[in-house]
Amino acid sequence: xxxxxxxxxxxxxxxxxxxxxxxxxxxxxxxxxxxxxxxxxxxxxxxxxxxxxxxxxxxxxxxxxxxxxxxxxxxxxxxxxxxxxxxxxxxxxxxxxxxxxxxxxxxxxxxxxxxxxxxxxxxxxxxxxxxxxxxxxxxxxxxxxxxxxxxxxxxxxxxxxxxxxxxxxxxxxxxxxxxxxxxxxxxxxxxxxxxxxxxxxxxxxxxxxxxxxxxxxxxxxxxxxxxxxxxxxxxxxxxxxxxxxxx
Numbered sequence: 001x002x003x004x005x006x007x008x009x010x011x012x013x014x015x016x017x018x019x020x021x022x023x024x025x026x027x028x029x030x031x032x033x034x035x036x037x038x039x040x041x042x043x044x045x046x047x048x049x050x051x052x053x054x055x056x057x058x059x060x061x062x063x064x065x066x067x068x069x070x071x072x073x074x075x076x077x078x079x080x081x082x083x084x085x086x087x088x089x090x091x092x093x094x095x096x097x098x099x100x101x102x103x104x105x106x107x108x109x110x111x112x113x114x115x116x117x118x119x120x121x122x123x124x125x126x127x128x129x130x131x132x133x134x135x136x137x138x139x140x141x142x143x144x145x146x147x148x149x150x151x152x153x154x155x156x157x158x159x160x161x162x163x164x165x166x167x168x169x170x171x172x173x174x175x176x177x178x179x180x181x182x183x184x185x186x187x188x189x190x191x192x193x194x195x196x197x198x199x200x201x202x203x204x205x206x207x208x209x210x211x212x213x214x215x216x217x218x219x220x221x222x223x224x225x226x227x228x229x230x231x232x233x234x235x236x237x238x239x240x241x242x243x244x245x246x247x
Contacts, residue, residue, distance in 0.1 A: 001043070002046075003041055003045045004061070005024040005045050005047050005048070005068050006068070007023045010126045013128070017128060020053075025057075027226055028073070029135060029142040029206065030208075031142050034070075036145075037074050039146075040074040040075075040145075064087075065101070066101055068082065071124050071125045072125075073134075075120075077118075081118060082099050085100075085116070086114075090116065091118055123137060131239055132222075132237055132238075132239065135204070135222040135237070136221060139188075142206070143186040150168075152168040153171050155169060159175055161182070162183045165182075167182045168187070168188050170189065173192070173193050174195070180201050181200075181201065185205070185221050186205075188206045190227065192209055193207050196214050197215055199215065199217045200217075200218050200219070201213070202220050205219055205223050205224075205225075206223075208226045209228070211230065212230040213232075214231065215232075216232075217234070217235070218233075218234045220234075222237055223238050224239045226243070228242060228243050229245065230245045231245070
């Protein structure tokens with residue numbers, strides 16, 4: 001099946017973040033919304049977005065497609081429902097459209113669709129502040145998804161850890177002296193990341209590949225540091241999407 005993420009009605013609410021990217025490429029938790037869907041579905045996705053972004057984020061349409069509202073974060077129950085969707089079916093949560101089946105170049109009239117109700121809870125990003133309000137919950141879900149049936153790289157004895165079961169280091173992480181406190185939420189540190197000496201991190205916290213936490217930094221969760229980013233000083237409930245720096 002071909003899966004396509006569409007921006008939906010809340011795209012303008014998420015400006016200026018969505019001036020340069022589709023809703024699907026916003027980061028919340030550890031992963032972007034697109035990365036979450038692709039991990040759950042087991043397929044790559046493309047995007048329906050603004051015309052001026054379509055050159056960089058093209059849509060690939062096939063004979064059979066499932067269109068998914070990119071403002072909604074996936075979970076196991078929702079993904080199972082979407083994978084089982086049939087022609088002329090649309091999934092709603094109350095009045096909110098979640099996903100629908102579409103054939104190539106077919107005009108969609110939901111009056112002719114069979115309505116499938118989704119009754120469980122899910123996270124939806126309707127406003128920019130929702131990214132921060134739900135970041136901790138999304139981070140915990142991503143942590144469980146990414147680390148399932150895996151073992152963390154060794155954590156040096158010189159690092160003081162609290163609730164070590166909720167701390168996960170990928171390979172080639174550089175960390176020697178510091179504090180990792182996962183008693184309030186999980187801590188995930190990506191490949192080739194560096195946590196310099198004297199840093200104190202309280203979860204929920206996620207750190208992408210090749211990112212750096214500078215000496216003596218204090219981090220309060222929920223905080224996300226995207227790939228190839230660098231932070232110092234004090235950070236509280238922040239999201240750095242990637243390739244960012246904060247002195």
